[in-house]
Amino acid sequence: MAERADVVVIGGGVVGVSAAHALAERGIRAQLLERGEICSGCSHGNAGWVFPSHALPIPGPGVLRQALGWLLDPDGPLYIRPRASLSLARWLWSFLGACNRAAERRAFALRRELSLASLVRYRELAELPGLEFDFEQRGILLVCRSRAELAEAEREIGILREFGGEARRLDANELRERVPACAEDLAGGVHFSADAHLTPQRFVHGLASEAQRLGVRLRTGTEVLRLERSGARLRLATTRGEIEAEQVVVATGAWSPELAGQLGLRVPVEGAKGYSVTRERPTDFPEQPLLLAEAKVAITPMGRTLRFGGTLELAGRDLGVSWRRLRAILRAVSEYLPGLPETPTLEIWRGLRPLTPDDLPIIGRSRRQPGVVLATGHGMNGLAQGPITGQLVAQLVAGEPTSLDLGPFSPDRF
Numbered sequence: 001m002a003e004r005a006d007v008v009v010i011g012g013g014v015v016g017v018s019a020a021h022a023l024a025e026r027g028i029r030a031q032l033l034e035r036g037e038i039c040s041g042c043s044h045g046n047a048g049w050v051f052p053s054h055a056l057p058i059p060g061p062g063v064l065r066q067a068l069g070w071l072l073d074p075d076g077p078l079y080i081r082p083r084a085s086l087s088l089a090r091w092l093w094s095f096l097g098a099c100n101r102a103a104e105r106r107a108f109a110l111r112r113e114l115s116l117a118s119l120v121r122y123r124e125l126a127e128l129p130g131l132e133f134d135f136e137q138r139g140i141l142l143v144c145r146s147r148a149e150l151a152e153a154e155r156e157i158g159i160l161r162e163f164g165g166e167a168r169r170l171d172a173n174e175l176r177e178r179v180p181a182c183a184e185d186l187a188g189g190v191h192f193s194a195d196a197h198l199t200p201q202r203f204v205h206g207l208a209s210e211a212q213r214l215g216v217r218l219r220t221g222t223e224v225l226r227l228e229r230s231g232a233r234l235r236l237a238t239t240r241g242e243i244e245a246e247q248v249v250v251a252t253g254a255w256s257p258e259l260a261g262q263l264g265l266r267v268p269v270e271g272a273k274g275y276s277v278t279r280e281r282p283t284d285f286p287e288q289p290l291l292l293a294e295a296k297v298a299i300t301p302m303g304r305t306l307r308f309g310g311t312l313e314l315a316g317r318d319l320g321v322s323w324r325r326l327r328a329i330l331r332a333v334s335e336y337l338p339g340l341p342e343t344p345t346l347e348i349w350r351g352l353r354p355l356t357p358d359d360l361p362i363i364g365r366s367r368r369q370p371g372v373v374l375a376t377g378h379g380m381n382g383l384a385q386g387p388i389t390g391q392l393v394a395q396l397v398a399g400e401p402t403s404l405d406l407g408p409f410s411p412d413r414f
């Protein structure tokens, strides 16, 4: 006999946990199924940024020029490992279709809107007693080595201003005043003052406990093996028995295509692997995160630790560690910040960002499977957009009007 449930959320990352929490806040008691531990996927070791200012999507007008380099340079910040895969070929085709100015501006506006809405939610959650996640809103410093990169930053600032955001150029001296460990030969930087950062794994674990307190049943070590329709309900075959649910939320990050595919839904999400190295924090490291512009490496102070994260590699679901790419992150850190002392390493981590070809998340119901809500494909922004995604999912499940238009995020857009 299958167990009966009203709502089942699959995936215990920032998106699934935010959805389960938002459901519980509405009095809807969900079960959350996670095959590993809570926050054991991509939500664990990321850079912890909530960055509405920095909303340019990966596909953009200059990308076509760079694309060949990505295929050929395994050390570069973005690398596509060549492999024969029909789904990758289709994904790349759609990605190229989004590499134009109009799509870039549209995506910028939408990504910014999601991150701004999440920021409001993060501020509210940071006030909850007992939920502590090192939330700080001090902005982010972009650090550029070359004049060309500063010019590119200028273009981004122009777009940001059109959408009501603010950023301030810093010359090399101002930059060194703020970050004394910086190299002598840097071109300058930009301070994006509205952005925030936090410790992601603290947030997700804390929110999961809060959701549990509100009535969510957290079932870790429970993998969904099969998802299929059973009349008006959905049947989940899990490693811990069968469940029949009225509504299912698929929040399985980079692993979403398989589960959704079992229901006949095409979810073009590629795993975009990235790494982070967490070290003890040197005493004089500033309170602000840094983005090393050309190398695309993020450095985030998180309590007593300092995390270096970066690289993006389209390599399927492979979680193997490329030491070459990992070393490229640390090499960039020592080139931009030669004055930063090397402190003991606490963790080396890698994760798969769930990336869609237009770099917009998939949030909503498909016309073809009305009992299923998809919440995936957040790419580089899952932490930044997780809380608002949770709200939107809960509104859909509860049959309420959604607080943002979900048309641009529809699963049926591909």
Ligand SMILES: Cc1cc2nc3c(=O)[nH]c(=O)nc-3n(C[C@H](O)[C@H](O)[C@H](O)COP(=O)(O)OP(=O)(O)OC[C@H]3O[C@@H](n4cnc5c(N)ncnc54)[C@H](O)[C@@H]3O)c2cc1C
Binding pocket: 010, 011, 012, 013, 014, 015, 016, 033, 034, 035, 036, 037, 038, 039, 040, 041, 042, 043, 044, 045, 046, 047, 048, 049, 050, 222, 223, 224, 225, 251, 252, 253, 254, 255, 259, 272, 273, 274, 275, 276, 309, 310, 311, 350, 351, 352, 353, 354, 375, 376, 377, 378, 379, 380, 381, 382, 383, 384, 385
């Ligand atoms: C180096 C790096 C830095 C990053 N920095 C940032 C940042 O600063 N800001 C930001 O916003 N984003 C950042 N990201 C991206 C962010 O980490 C992701 O977008 C986000 O974690 C995705 O969350 P998720 O809940 O969708 O997926 P996940 O956290 O991967 O969660 C999905 C969960 O589903 C579970 N699961 C999968 N299949 C099943 C199944 N069949 N049954 C049960 N459970 C299943 C998995 O075990 C996993 O726990 C970064 C990513 C990387 C790699």
